[in-house]
Amino acid sequence: MGATLTPVAPPPSRSRSSRRSLAVIAVLVAVVVVLLSQGLLTSLNYFETVDQALAQRGSLGTREIRLEGVVAPGSIARTNDGASFTVTGSRGRHVFVVAQGSPPQLFQANIPVVVVGHFASATSLQFDGTQIMVKHSSSYIAAHPNRVKAPNGTSR
16 A cells, blocks of 8 residues: 555644643742741841840830840859849940859850840840850850950950
8 A cells, every 4th residue: 555645643742741840840949949938037046136125125025035245244143043144235235134044154254145035024124034145155266366355345
């Protein structure tokens, strides 16, 4: 027999299924990016300086925050449950901290600290802390002696 000259239908187009696959991949990538960015944003823990916290004290209320300041000289008193001390801000403002638990070994006057806790009330100058963190370790200070300065201008 001879060859037939009737036209043959082209195979089904793959463009429709490839577009669908690309759309599904794009949606999955977008979902992963959103989930990662939300997870990273909620896991970041910033701190409020003494000056910022006092300026926002009414809106902060008794919500838990991280308070950053420098331990005032002569203000540290050991208590049965931890320590009490005063932290100062850059403008000379201060907050009295009552912290539960043992302070870290490097905890002392004239060093920057971050205290996790909350104000006793929306108008109080007392900050009830649950954790004290020394902002810079001694190895960091030794490696960068001019970066960490006490309020009196001395390097630590």
